[in-house]
Amino acid sequence: MNISLCYSQLNDFERAQNSLVESLNICGPHCPDYAMIQIDYARGFVFLGLNLYDKAEAEFLKSYVYSKTVGDVRMQLDNIYFLAEIYIKQNRIKKSGSIS
Numbered sequence: 001m002n003i004s005l006c007y008s009q010l011n012d013f014e015r016a017q018n019s020l021v022e023s024l025n026i027c028g029p030h031c032p033d034y035a036m037i038q039i040d041y042a043r044g045f046v047f048l049g050l051n052l053y054d055k056a057e058a059e060f061l062k063s064y065v066y067s068k069t070v071g072d073v074r075m076q077l078d079n080i081y082f083l084a085e086i087y088i089k090q091n092r093i094k095k096s097g098s099i100s
Contacts, residue, residue, distance in 0.1 A: 001038040008045050016046045037066040037075050053086050
């Protein structure tokens with residue numbers, strides 16, 4: 001998952017996505033919520049880098065729900081930050097204030 005984020009920072013989104021596929025394969029069909037927080041967050045970050053805002057929003061929202069489920073406040077805030085960025089870029093300012 002972290003390798004995917006590193007590739008995303010380097011704008012190598014193909015390798016970033018491949019790393020996420022590998023993470024999911026390693027995690028298996030019963031991947032725990034704490035791992036899915038990171039996987040969906042990284043996937044959102046990839047889509048954000050590709051300017052695929054609808055897909056990025058969906059992934060950050062999934063990660064946000066998982067982070068609320070396990071009580072990971074830091075990841076809740078990280079997801080909110082990028083969701084707000086997406087909403088601002090799409091001129092959906094009211095939506096950015098309603099994330100909870």
